Amino acid sequence: MDSIKSAISSNLPLAPLTTWRIGGPAARLAVPADLDDVYRLLSLAQDRGWPLFFLGRGSNVLIDDAGLPGLTLHLAKSLQGLERHGDALRVGAGVALPRLAQAAARLGFTGFEFLAGIPGTVGAAVRLNAGAEGASLAGVLALVRVVTPRLQLLEFCPAELGLGYRSSLLLNFPHWLVVEAEFALTRPADPEVIQTRMRELLQARQARQPANPRTCGSVFKNPSEGPAAGWLIDQAGYKGRRLGDALVSHRHANFILNQGQANAAQVKALISEIQEQVWRTQGVALEREVVFLPEDLACRGGPVCPPLRVGGDKED
Ligand SMILES: Cc1cc2nc3c(=O)[nH]c(=O)nc-3n(C[C@H](O)[C@H](O)[C@H](O)COP(=O)(O)OP(=O)(O)OC[C@H]3O[C@@H](n4cnc5c(N)ncnc54)[C@H](O)[C@@H]3O)c2cc1C
Structure with a gap:
C-alpha cells in the first residue's frame, strides 16, 4: 500500500472544529488529501483496530468532553471537487453547502437556494437529507457514492436511499463514508433572480435564528x-x-x-x-x-442495507 499523504495529528482539540465549540480532543485526526488517501486511512484504522469517526463542519454534532478515541477523518477541507458533467454537478463530500448553492446559481440552475444558509458539508447533508424552507437535498440529488469500512465503493440513486425528513437509510450505516454526490441541473433560471432569492432566504433566516453562532442549529x-x-x-x-x-x-x-x-x-x-x-x-x-459522538456511532441495525448497484472492492 502506498503511504498516507496526510499527517495524522495526535490529541488534537476538536472543539474549534465544531460550531458549538464544545468537545474534547481526537486521539488521532487526519485530513485525507484525496480519495486514495481515504482508502489508505480506512485501511490503517482497520489494521490497527481503531474506532473511526467522520467530521465535516461539525455543525450537527456534540462531541463528548472526553473526546474521541481511534481515528477521526476531518473532511471539511478535503474532497473539495466540484465539476459540471452535462446535466449533473459532481461534488466532493467536503464541499460546503453554501458553495454548492453559489455554484448552481452561477451556472443558472435553481433548486439549491435553500442550501445557502446551512453551514454543513455535502457528505453529512446527504446522510441526513438536510433541508430548509420546505426543500431538501432529495429534490436535487441524483447519485451518492460511499466507501464502506471494507473499502467497497458503493453507488446509490436517491430512490434507493429512502430519503425523508432529516433521514435516509445511510443513518443506519454510520461507518459508511459519503465521498461524493451528484446533483441534477434540471431547472434553468436567471442567475440574478436566484441570487436575489438566496439573499431573501438568508435574511429571513437571520431574523429567525439566534445571533450567537455557537449552536448546532x-x-x-x-x-x-x-x-x-x-x-x-x-x-x-x-x-x-x-x-x-x-x-x-x-x-x-x-x-x-x-x-x-x-x-x-x-x-x-x-x-x-x-x-x-x-x-x-x-x-x-x-x-x-444532533449526533452525539462517540455514543451514537454504535451501528443501529434497522432496515436492510440498500441494494448494491456498482461495486468494486479496493483492497490495497
Ligand atoms: C446555525 C445552523 C443552522 C442550521 N440550519 C440547518 C437547516 O436549515 N437544515 C438542516 O438540515 N440542517 C441545519 N443545520 C445542521 C447542519 O448544518 C446540517 O445537519 C449539516 O448537514 C451538517 O453538516 P456537517 O458537515 O457540519 O456535519 P458534522 O456535524 O460534521 O457531522 C454530522 C454527522 O455526519 C457524519 N458525517 C460527516 N461527514 C460525513 C461523510 N462525508 N459521510 C458520512 N457521514 C458523515 C458525522 O460523523 C456526524 O455523525 C444547521 C446548523 C447550524 C449550526
Whole structure:
C-alpha cells in the first residue's frame, strides 16, 4: 500500500472544529488529501483496530468532553471537487453547502437556494437529507457514492436511499463514508433572480435564528405531525433555561447556545431535561437531530442495507 499523504495529528482539540465549540480532543485526526488517501486511512484504522469517526463542519454534532478515541477523518477541507458533467454537478463530500448553492446559481440552475444558509458539508447533508424552507437535498440529488469500512465503493440513486425528513437509510450505516454526490441541473433560471432569492432566504433566516453562532442549529427534529419542536419546548417552559453556559435560545427554543464555556455534559443534561419535560407536559417524544459522538456511532441495525448497484472492492 502506498503511504498516507496526510499527517495524522495526535490529541488534537476538536472543539474549534465544531460550531458549538464544545468537545474534547481526537486521539488521532487526519485530513485525507484525496480519495486514495481515504482508502489508505480506512485501511490503517482497520489494521490497527481503531474506532473511526467522520467530521465535516461539525455543525450537527456534540462531541463528548472526553473526546474521541481511534481515528477521526476531518473532511471539511478535503474532497473539495466540484465539476459540471452535462446535466449533473459532481461534488466532493467536503464541499460546503453554501458553495454548492453559489455554484448552481452561477451556472443558472435553481433548486439549491435553500442550501445557502446551512453551514454543513455535502457528505453529512446527504446522510441526513438536510433541508430548509420546505426543500431538501432529495429534490436535487441524483447519485451518492460511499466507501464502506471494507473499502467497497458503493453507488446509490436517491430512490434507493429512502430519503425523508432529516433521514435516509445511510443513518443506519454510520461507518459508511459519503465521498461524493451528484446533483441534477434540471431547472434553468436567471442567475440574478436566484441570487436575489438566496439573499431573501438568508435574511429571513437571520431574523429567525439566534445571533450567537455557537449552536448546532435545531437540536431536535420536528415531530411528523402537530406543532414544531421549538413551540413544544417553549410551552414546556424551557425557553431561556440555562445550565452553566448552555442556554436555550430566547429567539428559537430549538437552539441551544454556548454562551462561553459550556461543555458536552451540560448540553446533554439540558437536552434530556427538555425531552423529559416536553414528554410530561405535551405528551410528545422529541427525537434528537444532533449526533452525539462517540455514543451514537454504535451501528443501529434497522432496515436492510440498500441494494448494491456498482461495486468494486479496493483492497490495497
Ligand atoms: C446555525 C445552523 C443552522 C442550521 N440550519 C440547518 C437547516 O436549515 N437544515 C438542516 O438540515 N440542517 C441545519 N443545520 C445542521 C447542519 O448544518 C446540517 O445537519 C449539516 O448537514 C451538517 O453538516 P456537517 O458537515 O457540519 O456535519 P458534522 O456535524 O460534521 O457531522 C454530522 C454527522 O455526519 C457524519 N458525517 C460527516 N461527514 C460525513 C461523510 N462525508 N459521510 C458520512 N457521514 C458523515 C458525522 O460523523 C456526524 O455523525 C444547521 C446548523 C447550524 C449550526
